[in-house]
Amino acid sequence: MKRPKVGGIFLATCVGSLFMIILYFQNITRPADQFGGKDLGPGKTGRSPLQTLYNGDQSDMSAVQTSLRGRREHLEEACLAHTRKRRVLTPEDLRHLIVDDKHGLLYCYVPKVACTNWKRVLMVLTGDGRYRDPLAIPANEAHVAGNLRTLSEYSTAEINRRLRSYLKFVFVREPFERLVSAYRNKFTRSYNTAFHKRYGTKIISRHRPDPQPAALERGDDVSFEEFVHYLVDPRTQREEPFNEHWERVHSLCHPCLIHYDVVGKYETLEQDSSSVLRLAGAEGEVRFPATGKGTRTNGDMAAQFFRNVSPFYQKKLYNLYRMDFLLFNYSNPEYLKFR
Numbered sequence: 001m002k003r004p005k006v007g008g009i010f011l012a013t014c015v016g017s018l019f020m021i022i023l024y025f026q027n028i029t030r031p032a033d034q035f036g037g038k039d040l041g042p043g044k045t046g047r048s049p050l051q052t053l054y055n056g057d058q059s060d061m062s063a064v065q066t067s068l069r070g071r072r073e074h075l076e077e078a079c080l081a082h083t084r085k086r087r088v089l090t091p092e093d094l095r096h097l098i099v100d101d102k103h104g105l106l107y108c109y110v111p112k113v114a115c116t117n118w119k120r121v122l123m124v125l126t127g128d129g130r131y132r133d134p135l136a137i138p139a140n141e142a143h144v145a146g147n148l149r150t151l152s153e154y155s156t157a158e159i160n161r162r163l164r165s166y167l168k169f170v171f172v173r174e175p176f177e178r179l180v181s182a183y184r185n186k187f188t189r190s191y192n193t194a195f196h197k198r199y200g201t202k203i204i205s206r207h208r209p210d211p212q213p214a215a216l217e218r219g220d221d222v223s224f225e226e227f228v229h230y231l232v233d234p235r236t237q238r239e240e241p242f243n244e245h246w247e248r249v250h251s252l253c254h255p256c257l258i259h260y261d262v263v264g265k266y267e268t269l270e271q272d273s274s275s276v277l278r279l280a281g282a283e284g285e286v287r288f289p290a291t292g293k294g295t296r297t298n299g300d301m302a303a304q305f306f307r308n309v310s311p312f313y314q315k316k317l318y319n320l321y322r323m324d325f326l327l328f329n330y331s332n333p334e335y336l337k338f339r
């Protein structure tokens with residue numbers, strides 16, 4: 001008779017439970033209950049950012065707070081309507097959440113949505129006086145892994161505690177403007193040779209009929225249309241996850257599993273950023289840097305880029321980014337040619 005493999009089963013269970021760490025006890029009830037009004041969270045007022053957000057005097061709730069609440073409610077409803085089973089978060093899912101223990105903040109960074117400036121601001125906030133002016137921090141330094149801590153680095157208990165009690169925020173942007181912005185930045189700037197080599201060469205070899213040898217070698221003249229073909233090609237995501245610059249916010253930040261307290265928008269960046277800093281009690285420590293509007297990708301610019309994309313591919317691309325449109329209440333761009 002075969003000996004039952006108890007040892008094996010035991011081992012499998014252990015390994016299994018390590019990976020299925022629960023991580024998920026965030027409740028939807030609000031922190032008022034958790035703090036019971038006694039806990040002195042971070043912030044100068046002795047109130048945590050969450051208390052400030054949720055226990056605000058209803059009667060003088062500002063227009064900004066009303067709009068933030070509207071976005072939260074929209075997100076919650078859209079998640080219920082468009083996602084199926086809830087699953088458990090793993091540490092891998094939390095690599096984009098930056099932690100500020102001093103102010104009780106969790107920020108999910110989304111490339112092409114002012115994330116360099118938000119990382120700079122968080123370096124000032126967590127830097128113990130090392131930095132004062134966010135803009136004095138070079139952009140490349142803001143992106144060095146290790147300058148800021150991410151939630152995935154903590155133990156399960158530490159992760160759960162922060163998910164429960166910190167102010168969680170994310171900044172989003174109209175999905176196709178973000179995508180065009182990523183394309184312009186990574187494929188039309190001559191200095192981005194790493195992206196040309198890594199992605200451009202592959203895109204040209206797969207999606208350009210009869211490419212010139214020089215183009216194949218350099219990968220530096222990818223058209224927006226070719227980029228779109230690459231994105232909707234099923235092989236692309238089968239081979240590896242999308243690069244974070246064009247990965248969907250839904251996949252980077254898990255907005256249906258992590259209940260964000262503030263959904264900031266790029267379209268109202270200045271206003272929403274000050275709201276977050278005010279809630280964090282950090283207004284006096286740092287100002288969110290003002291950005292020039294000159295070269296920002298906007299809807300008109302996105303429309304130009306989509307002119308050469310056929311309705312068939314527009315539709316496929318829309319389906320790919322559909323969740324980001326739905327969850328964050330962005331309507332179908334007018335310039336799209338399918339209905």
Ligand SMILES: *[C@@H]1O[C@H](CO)[C@@H](O)[C@H](O)[C@H]1NC(C)=O
Nearest residue numbers: 067070071073074329330331
């Ligand atoms: C969603 O978008 C529409 C149209 O842009 C707007 O009127 C509405 O207020 C938005 N809803 C929320 C909850 O933000």
